[in-house]
Amino acid sequence: MTVENGHQGAEVAARTERRWATISVIIIVVLAVLAAFAGIHQVTMPQPRVETIDPTRLHLSGEFVESNLGSVLEPTGSVTVRAIGQQYSFTPACILVPAQTPITLRATSADVVHGILVQGTNVNTMLVPGYVSEQLMRFEKPGDHLMPCQEFCSFGHEGMWGKVKVIDKEEFVAKAKSGGRLSCVGE
C-alpha cells in the first residue's frame, strides 16, 4: 500500500464515521423531540409544582386528616382522591373511583418513602415524606386493580398492598350523593 492509498483510506474511514455520527445525532434529536411533543401535546408531563407538607401533623389538621381521606366528587364532575402511605399500609386501603372520569390523586407519606403503583395502568408515583404527590388518572373500564407500594419502606414492605376498585360512573355518583369521602374499605 502506497502512502497515498493509506491517506485516501483514512479519508474514507473518516467520512464513513462522520456519516454514522450524523445518523446517531439525528436519532437522539428525534427521541428528544418525541418526548417533548408527547409531553406538551398530550399533557403527559410530571407534576409541575413542588408542594410541601409536615408529615408529623397530617393527622391533626389540613388536607390529609383522616376524615378527608378517600374519594370526593367535585362540583366540576371530576373526582379527587386523597390517600396516605405509612408503614405498612395505605389509607384508605381500598380506593373507590368511577370509570371514565378525570381523577386527581393527591397523596403523601406519614413516615418513610413509599410509592403507589396501580397495576394494569401507568399510574405510578413516589410518596416522599414532606412532599405532596399529585397525579392525574382516568380509568376506562370498571374492575379491580392491585396497588402495591413500589418502594422499599423497611421490613414490612412486602405486605403493603392496597386496592383500587373502579365502578360505573352512575353508581359512583349515586354513592357520592350522601356526601362524605368514599372508599371501598371492608367491601
Next chain:
Amino acid sequence: MLVNRKLVLAHFWLAFAVFGLALFLGAWQMFVRSPLYTWISDPEWYYRSLTAHGTVMGYVFPTLVAMGFGYAISESALKQPLVGVRWAWAGFWLIVVGAVMAMVPVALGRASVLYTFYPPLIGSVFYYIGVVLVVVGSWIWVALMSVNLRVWRREHPGEPVPLAMFANVAGSYLWAWTAVGAALELLLQIIPVALGWRTTIDAGLARVFFSWTLHAIVYFWLMPTYIAYYTIVPRAIGGRLYSDTMGRIAFILFLVVAMPIGIHHTFADPQVGAGFKFIHSAFTALVALPTLLTVFTICASVEIAARLRGGRGPFGWIGALPWDNPIMLAVAFSFVLLGFGGAGGLINMSYQLDTTIHNTQWITGHFHLIFGGAIVIMYFAIAYDLWPHLTGRALPDLRLVRAQLWLWFVGMIVTTFPWHWVGILGMPRRMAYYDYSDPAISPQAFSVTLSVIGAFVLLISGLLFLYILATAHRQPAADAGAYRFSVPVHPVHTVPLALNSFAIWVALMIGLTVTNYAYPILTLAARSDTSVPAVYVGAQ
C-alpha cells in the same frame, strides 16, 4: 510492562471473591421470593441480603475492578512503573476496612436500608462510614491515575496519551465527581442523623443528591468494559482499531454527559419540578451518543479482523471471525446484552414510558442486563486477557472459559427477560414475598420461576469463573510477553490538544452538573419545612 502484579492481582481477587459471595445472595433472594419456596418466615433476612448484595455489587466489586485494571493500564500503556505504589496499597486496604465495616452491621441486621440508603430510614452509622471509606479508597486511585499521567507527560511532552490511559483517566475523573453526590448525602445529611446529632432529615433532597451519583455510577461501571472494547478486543482477535479519535470522543462524551442526567431517577418524585425532569430526560438521550459511536467503531474493528482472516461479502465476514477466541465470544455477548439493555434504557429515559415500569421488576431486569450482562461479561474478558500476564501462566482450558461465558450469557437472558415482563405486569421491586395464590399475581408465577433458573445458571457460571482463575495459578509457567493494547488502522502521530487533555472537559462536566443540579438542590436546601423525623431501623 506489568511491574506491580501483586497489586493488580490483589484488587482483582478481592473483587471477584466478593462478587462470588454477592452472587450467592442474589440467587438465594430470587429463590425465596419465587413460587418455588413457600414463604420466608422472617422477611427481614431478605432485606439484609438485598442490602449486602447491592452494596457489594454496586460499590465494592466494580470499583475494585476499575482500580486493578487502571493500575495495569497505567503501567502497560504508559510503559512506566506505577508511581505511588504505597498509596495504592493504602487505597486497597481502606476498601477492605470499609467493606468489612459496612458489612458487619448489615449482617447483624442493623443496616437493612438497601444500598440506595433511602432516608428517612436510618441504619447503623458504621454502615455509612464503611461506604465512605470504600469511596475514599477509590479516590486515592483517582489521584494516582492523574499523577501517573502527569509524570508520563513530563517525559513525553506533546505526545498523544495512549487511548487506554486516556480512557482510564477519564473514567477516574468521572468517578471522582460522580461520587460527590452520595458523599454529600452521607456526610451532610445521613451520618449526622445516624450519630444522633440531628433527628430530622430532608428525604427529598437526599434523593436528589443520590440521583447525582446513581446514574453516572453506571458509566463508571461501564468504563472498564468500554476500554476493553476499544483497546483489548481488536488486538485479541487479530484486528485493528478502526478509529483512535472516535474512542477519545466517546470517552470525553461519557465524562461530560453522564453526570447531568441523574434526575431521570426521580421522574416520579414530588420534590423536583417538571422543568428539570424534562431537561434531564433530554440529556439522558444524549448519553446514548457515545454508545452509538462505540458500537459502530467496534463493529468496524471486528470487521477488519474478519477481512484480515479472509472474510468476504457484506455479511459473510462474520463467519470468518475467531469464534473460539473467548474475547470474541465475550464482546459478541456483551453487544447483544447491551443492545437489549440500551433499548430498555431509552424507554426508561422518557417520562411518558417510564411511568408504566417505574420501580417495577422491569428496572431490576434493566440494570442487571446492562451491568450484570454487558458490563460484567467484559470484566470476565479483561480478567481472562490479563491473567496470563499477571500470573505468568497460561489459562488452563479455553473450552472451560467458553462454557463459562456461554452460561453467563444464557443465564443473564433467562434471568432478565422474564423480569422485564413481570415488570410490565406491574410487579413491584424489592419485596421479600409475593402472594402467588392471588389471581391478580398468579400469572407472574411462571416468569418468576424462569428467572430463578436463570439465577442458578449465573451462579454456576460465576463459580466456574472463580475456578478457572484459581486453577490458572497452578499451571506451568509460560511467558505471555508484554501486555499490549490495540493498534489503530491509521497510526496516530498527533492528536488535537482537546482530545489529549482533560481540563476543558472536566470544567464542562462540573459546569453542566451545576446548571442541571444547582437549582433543584439549592431550592430544597433553602427550605426549612421539608425535614422529616428519621426512622431508625434495627434499633429494637
